[in-house]
Amino acid sequence: MDKKATINDVAKVANVSIATVSRYLSNNGYPIKEQTKISIKNAIEQLSYTPNIVGRMLKTNKSMDIGVIIPTILNPYYPAVIYGIEKKAYEKGFNILLCNSQRDASRQKQYVNTLIQKQVKGLIISSIGDDFLLYSDIVSKGIALVSLEDEISLDKVGQVLFNYEKGAYMAVSHLLKLGHKKIAFLTSPLVRKSRKDILKGYIKCLKDNNITYNKVVEINEENEYENGALLGAKLLSEDDLPTALLAVNDMVAYGVMQYLTQNNINIPEDISIVGFDDIKISKMMNPALTTISQPSQKTGELAVSMLFDILDGKESKRILLEPELVIRASTKKIRGEI
Amino acid sequence: MDKKATINDVAKVANVSIATVSRYLSNNGYPIKEQTKISIKNAIEQLSYTPNIVGRMLKTNKSMDIGVIIPTILNPYYPAVIYGIEKKAYEKGFNILLCNSQRDASRQKQYVNTLIQKQVKGLIISSIGDDFLLYSDIVSKGIALVSLEDEISLDKVGQVLFNYEKGAYMAVSHLLKLGHKKIAFLTSPLVRKSRKDILKGYIKCLKDNNITYNKVVEINEENEYENGALLGAKLLSEDDLPTALLAVNDMVAYGVMQYLTQNNINIPEDISIVGFDDIKISKMMNPALTTISQPSQKTGELAVSMLFDILDGKESKRILLEPELVIRASTKKIRGEI
DNA sequence: TAAATGTTAGTAAACGTTTACTATAAGGAG
DNA sequence: CTCCTTATAGTAAACGTTTACTAACATTTA
Numbered sequence: 055m056d057k058k059a060t061i062n063d064v065a066k067v068a069n070v071s072i073a074t075v076s077r078y079l080s081n082n083g084y085p086i087k088e089q090t091k092i093s094i095k096n097a098i099e100q101l102s103y104t105p106n107i108v109g110r111m112l113k114t115n116k117s118m119d120i121g122v123i124i125p126t127i128l129n130p131y132y133p134a135v136i137y138g139i140e141k142k143a144y145e146k147g148f149n150i151l152l153c154n155s156q157r158d159a160s161r162q163k164q165y166v167n168t169l170i171q172k173q174v175k176g177l178i179i180s181s182i183g184d185d186f187l188l189y190s191d192i193v194s195k196g197i198a199l200v201s202l203e204d205e206i207s208l209d210k211v212g213q214v215l216f217n218y219e220k221g222a223y224m225a226v227s228h229l230l231k232l233g234h235k236k237i238a239f240l241t242s243p244l245v246r247k248s249r250k251d252i253l254k255g256y257i258k259c260l261k262d263n264n265i266t267y268n269k270v271v272e273i274n275e276e277n278e279y280e281n282g283a284l285l286g287a288k289l290l291s292e293d294d295l296p297t298a299l300l301a302v303n304d305m306v307a308y309g310v311m312q313y314l315t316q317n318n319i320n321i322p323e324d325i326s327i328v329g330f331d332d333i334k335i336s337k338m339m340n341p342a343l344t345t346i347s348q349p350s351q352k353t354g355e356l357a358v359s360m361l362f363d364i365l366d367g368k369e370s371k372r373i374l375l376e377p378e379l380v381i382r383a384s385t386k387k388i389r390g391e392i
Numbered sequence: 393m394d395k396k397a398t399i400n401d402v403a404k405v406a407n408v409s410i411a412t413v414s415r416y417l418s419n420n421g422y423p424i425k426e427q428t429k430i431s432i433k434n435a436i437e438q439l440s441y442t443p444n445i446v447g448r449m450l451k452t453n454k455s456m457d458i459g460v461i462i463p464t465i466l467n468p469y470y471p472a473v474i475y476g477i478e479k480k481a482y483e484k485g486f487n488i489l490l491c492n493s494q495r496d497a498s499r500q501k502q503y504v505n506t507l508i509q510k511q512v513k514g515l516i517i518s519s520i521g522d523d524f525l526l527y528s529d530i531v532s533k534g535i536a537l538v539s540l541e542d543e544i545s546l547d548k549v550g551q552v553l554f555n556y557e558k559g560a561y562m563a564v565s566h567l568l569k570l571g572h573k574k575i576a577f578l579t580s581p582l583v584r585k586s587r588k589d590i591l592k593g594y595i596k597c598l599k600d601n602n603i604t605y606n607k608v609v610e611i612n613e614e615n616e617y618e619n620g621a622l623l624g625a626k627l628l629s630e631d632d633l634p635t636a637l638l639a640v641n642d643m644v645a646y647g648v649m650q651y652l653t654q655n656n657i658n659i660p661e662d663i664s665i666v667g668f669d670d671i672k673i674s675k676m677m678n679p680a681l682t683t684i685s686q687p688s689q690k691t692g693e694l695a696v697s698m699l700f701d702i703l704d705g706k707e708s709k710r711i712l713l714e715p716e717l718v719i720r721a722s723t724k725k726i727r728g729e730i
Numbered sequence: 731t732a733a734a735t736g737t738t739a740g741t742a743a744a745c746g747t748t749t750a751c752t753a754t755a756a757g758g759a760g
Numbered sequence: 761c762t763c764c765t766t767a768t769a770g771t772a773a774a775c776g777t778t779t780a781c782t783a784a785c786a787t788t789t790a
Contacts, residue, residue, distance in 0.1 A: 058533060058534065060745090060746055060747085061746065061747065062746080070769075070770085071769065071770045071771075072746090072747080072748095072770090073748080073749075073769070073770060073771080073772095074768085074769060074770075076747070076748060076749085077748090077749095077769090080748080084768090085766090085767055085768060086767095086768070086769085087767085087768065087769090090768080090769085102529070102532070104505070104508050104509055104533065105509055105746085105747080106450075106509065106511060106745090106746050106747070107509040107510050107511065107746095107747090108446055108449045108450050108455075108510070108511050108745085108746075108747085109450055109745070109746030109747035109748090109775090110746075110747050110748075111446045111747085111775090112444075112446050112447055112450050112745085112746075112747070112748095112774095112775045112776065112777085113746080113747045113748045113749085113774075113775050114747080114748065114749095114775085115775075117446075119489075127471045127474055127475050127478070128471060128472065128475055128672070130468055130471070130673075132471075133465045133466060133468070133470075133471045134466065136465055136490070137465050137466055137492065140465070140490065140491075140492045141492075144492075144499075149489050149491070149506060149510065150489065150490050150491075151457075151487050151488065151489060151490075152474070152478070152488050152489075152490040153478075153487070153488075154475070154478045154479075154482075161482075167442070168487060170442050171442055171443055171444065171445040172445050172446070172487070173444060173445065173446050191440070194440070195396060195442065196396065282676070308673065308676040309676065311676070311678065312675070312676045312678070312680075315678060334466070335468075335646065335673055337650070338620070338646040338647065338649070338650045338677075339676075339677060339678065340649065340650070340653060340677065340678045340679070341678070342650075398775090398776055398777085399776065399777065400776080408739075408740085409739065409740045409741075410740090410776090410777085410778095411739070411740060411741080411742095411778080411779075412738085412739060412740075414777070414778060414779085415739090415778090415779095418778080422738090423736090423737055423738060424737095424738070424739085425737085425738065425739090428738080428739085443776085443777080444775090444776050444777070445776095445777095446775085446776075446777085447745090447775070447776030447777035447778090448776075448777050448778075449745090449777085450744095450745045450746065450747085450775085450776080450777070450778095451744075451745050451776080451777045451778045451779085452745085452777080452778065452779095453745075
């Protein structure tokens with residue numbers, strides 16, 4: 055708990071200059087006598103000296119941190135993304151500053167500011183909304199920026215996107231093929247572009263198949279866990295029940311499933327349901343959830359690679375990941391069809 | 393992308409000294425003329441200046457980061473803990489450096505080193521194992537340390553513990569009350585103290601109730617998601633099947649449930665199962681999982697409070713959280729009993 | 731009116747590093 | 761024996777802040 059040892063202390067004990075100690079530590083080919091090396095090594099041990107990265111950072115301006123801003127860590131989709139990010143970042147010796155915006159724009163802005171001030175090398179953000187000024191501010195500070203999911207109309211920004219519209223289209227197609235004609239879309243607030251795209255895909259597929267029935271059930275709450283019950287209740291309160299559902303994400307789907315089951319509606323016998331994301335547990339649910347797979351871990355890994363590419367001065371890219379339909383037990387042919 | 397503006401640039405533009413700018417920024421009662429304030433404000437805007445926290449940190453030695461090391465982010469228990477940590481930390485203006493040890497001791501050690509070098513103010517760790525040296529190293533560097541789940545025999549370390557043994561005892565009691573006499577314990581490698589404690593509770597409860605049947609099914613894999621199938625297979629490969637199961641955590645329970653269901657064993661009709669953790673989705677499973685509730689978010693919040701207490705020089709505490717049995721649908725009276 | 735006080739601002743020394751220069755000694759080339 | 765090179769090490773100036781001193785006024789106070 056005493057004062058931490060610095061490079062000066064080490065130099066004094068080893069009876070060399072701080073430059074030599076610094077060189078010893080940086081371990082770049084600079085030649086140092088074996089003798090000297092040993093005494094420095096001993097001094098370091100004796101003082102249990104640890105380099106102060108803050109000092110180094112100030113001098114070299116080489117931060118080894120990347121900021122990560124996500125809307126919520128409670129939807130397992132994001133931990134999976136973070137897993138990918140952390141994995142790749144660790145390989146490069148980078149650390150992650152994790153920020154949870156809680157889907158709150160001012161909180162997100164505050165986090166961005168802090169991260170800039172902390173001199174992060176890069177920033178990966180799954181943003182609440184399209185805040186052009188925020189992004190350009192980051193970029194103009196020389197910080198590599200990668201956006202997840204939401205499209206940003208700005209140069210020099212890496213983007214790992216997902217074809218939400220197509221995903222929704224595939225989901226609805228699947229339900230139509232099973233004979234469903236009354237398909238509802240259950241969703242959290244339609245604020246993010248990704249969600250709006252899902253809506254688009256849903257509408258488009260219905261239109262393309264000349265289905266007139268459509269029902270969008272939206273609620274104001276952001277908390278996905280509790281949304282299920284709310285959405286379920288709202289759904290059941292109306293007449294003309296659908297026979298199939300598309301949920302904006304898997305978590306919402308679970309909530310709805312649970313609510314419906316509790317209200318004696320069987321899945322998939324009475325109502326089929328398709329989720330969105332394919333988080334790990336979706337295959338463990340009973341019934342296992344049919345869903346649109348979005349490669350979360352890969353998204354994280356790609357984001358980091360892209361970030362390093364930008365830092366290396368390469369042209370910033372834009373990747374559009376394609377959805378995949380994973381058919382499990384929560385969807386089946388409509389009653390009466392063979 | 394030009395050179396970032398510094399406090400010197402601001403001072404020059406505003407035509408004042410850097411000291412004045414610094415005072416303006418720190419916004420502590422130091423009196424500054426309105427006139428001066430305005431010109432500084434303008435200069436800052438004009439240059440779109442952002443303070444460099446690294447410079448500040450070096451001078452003040454006041455880091456606003458806390459390191460968090462967890463074994464895996466893929467088990468939703470940890471994101472919930474992180475949620476609690478982040479929430480509390482944000483209130484105090486602290487940021488989180490998230491590290492995923494992947495249950496790998498050397499990786500954990502490396503992360504600890506990096507965090508020390510980054511001058512984190514505190515460190516919250518859910519550790520792989522009991523590495524006394526590692527801990528004392530941290531403490532001796534003046535970094536506040538809080539350990540989650542695992543007990544550390546070291547002064548000055550905050551500890552948020554959980555009564556695993558009692559939890560297991562309660563789980564087994566519950567199963568016994570339902571008439572089960574053949575209860576197996578399914579677990580990932582018994583390396584962490586927490587897991588060993590669960591085993592203890594399991595054994596003790598059986599002994600207290602004069603039950604001789606016991607079966608511990610352990611596998612070497614750490615990946616909880618895939619464990620289920622492995623454990624399930626191992627279980628079914630033996631004769632004398634149990635009628636009830638205790639899983640080391642909810643994720644393992646899901647895996648097992650899924651495997652058993654696929655092999656035409658119904659839960660809870662054929663086999664009852666109790667999990668451990670009560671992660672959010674456990675109530676959304678179908679059947680919903682009976683489990684021992686471990687307050688994840690609260691654990692995170694307590695850890696941060698404790699950390700700040702230590703930083704404030706208060707006596708470091710040790711909190712033992714008590715388990716709670718949450719009865720849901722995955723357990724029922726043994727076949728034949730009324 | 732002189733001294734004391736309050737307001738406002740500047741100077742310069744840290745904080746712990748890295749690194750461009752510079753310096754010394756030793757060994758080879760001519 | 762001079763001159764070059766190579767191996768090794770030191771000096772000191774940065775990096776962007778904060779802050780203890782000091783300074784210059786203006787305003788009270790006695």
